[in-house]
Amino acid sequence: MxxxxxxxxxxxxxxxxxxxxxxxxxxxxxxxxxxxxxxxxxxxxxxxxxxxxxxxxxxxxxxxxxxxxxxHGNVPAAPVDTTMETVIQKRSRKPEAERNSKWLPTLLMWTFPVLILVVIYLYASSTMNKADPDTTDTGSLTTATQDPSKVEPSATAAGGGAAATTAPDAGAATEAPTAAPSPSPSPSAQSITVTEDRKSGKTTIYKVSAPAGSQVQVAIAATGASWLEVYKGENSKGEKLSFGTTKAGDNLSFTLGSEGMYIKSGYSPATTITVNGQVITDGKTSSRLLLELDDGTSASAGNTQDGGTESITTE
The missing domain is CATH 1.10.260.40 (lambda repressor-like DNA-binding domains)
Structure with a gap:
């Protein structure tokens, strides 16, 4: 001791x-x-x-x-004890950690409402941005509709030229929506009539009545594949105007002369034939049509003045 x-x-x-x-x-x-x-x-x-x-x-x-x-000086001197310093440091840091842990719930409590407000603001902004183009487009449509310069004249409107231009387009859109509009006839085309006259075998003959000197346009719009033949005259022995298979979007236009025009369509539903905007069809799957021009000039029973060929009307 x-x-x-x-x-x-x-x-x-x-x-x-x-x-x-x-x-x-x-x-x-x-x-x-x-x-x-x-x-x-x-x-x-x-x-x-x-x-x-x-x-x-x-x-x-x-x-x-x-x-x-x-x-009693034989007591060991007290060196710097790193263990005690570590304990002291841990004790000094503990209150700081406790303070941070107290602030964390408060921070989270405020962060959550702020995030909700930001989301609501962004949603409202995007909704307003989407609504503005719709409003602009509606206003543009209203303006374009009420602008008289952009309104096409009615087919029955007075003035002649504008009404005659829109008439073929209306007929083509009704029978063949994909076909291009036929060429615009002259003002005198309003008096052109097309009537089914008679049949000769498999051929249906149409009488086209037109004032003297007026041009009669025959348009063929293809909406699909079909074998198509077009000749001048009363049958396939005349001058060949078109010969081959059509495809969707093809558009052909011819001028009907006094010698007449013979048209043969292998698949009629794929070809829309119009005479000055008036659609002609024999209601068959495969059509053979003959167009005879009656321009009001007197023709003999046997011969014509310009072609020197026998007229179909003699039959």
């Missing part, structure tokens, strides 16, 4: 305290108190704890710790 330990033990006994009493007061484990009394400082955790425990023990039994240390 060291002199320091004996001194502390005597002071403890004078106080009438046991090691258990000192342990209760100082909160120092009993084995460390026994080691201090025996002078076996190796049992203690470190040099710092040696001096700290001795001071605490001395104060508990009523001994001045400073005088005790000066009297």
């Amino acid at each position: 060291s002199e320091l330990g004996r001194h502390l033990k005597e002071a403890r006994l004078q106080k009438g305290m046991s090691l258990d009493d000192v342990q209760e007061v100082t909160k120092i484990r009993k084995k460390y108190l026994e080691a201090i009394e025996a002078g076996d400082y190796k049992v203690l955790p470190g040099s710092f704890y040696v001096r700290a425990f001795i001071k605490t023990y001395a104060e508990a039994v009523g001994v001045n710790p400073d005088e005790l240390m000066e009297e």
Whole structure:
């Protein structure tokens, strides 16, 4: 037993305290108190704890710790203990972490409403941006509809030229939407009529009545594949005007002369034939049509003035 330990033990006994009493007061484990009394400082955790425990023990039994240390200089000096510094640092950081953990719920509580407001704002902005083009387009349509310069004249409107131009387009759109409009006839074409006159075998003959000097346009618009033959005259022995297979979008235009025109369509539903905008058809899948021009001039039963060929009307 060291002199320091004996001194502390005597002071403890004078106080009438046991090691258990000192342990209760100082909160120092009993084995460390026994080691201090025996002078076996190796049992203690470190040099710092040696001096700290001795001071605490001395104060508990009523001994001045400073005088005790000066009297007994064989107590190990207290080095800088990194363990204690680490403990102190951990203790100093703990309040900061606790403060951060207190602020985190508050921050989250405010962040969530802000995000909701941002989403609502973005949604409202996108909705307004989409609504503006629709409004603009509607206004443009209204303006275009009310603009007299953009309104096409009616087919029955007075003035002649504008009405005659739109008449073939209306007829072509009704029978063959994909066909291009036929050429515009002259104002005198309003009096041109096309009537089914008679049949000769598989051929259907149409009488085309037109004022003298007027041109009669025959248009063929193809909406699909069909074998098509067009000749001048009353049959396929005349001058060949067209010969071959059509495809969708093909458009052919001819001028009907006094010699007449013979048209043969292998698949009638794919070819729309119009005479000055008037559609002609025999209602068959495969059509053979003969157009005879009656321009009001007198023709003999056997011959014509310009062609020198026999007229179909003699039959």
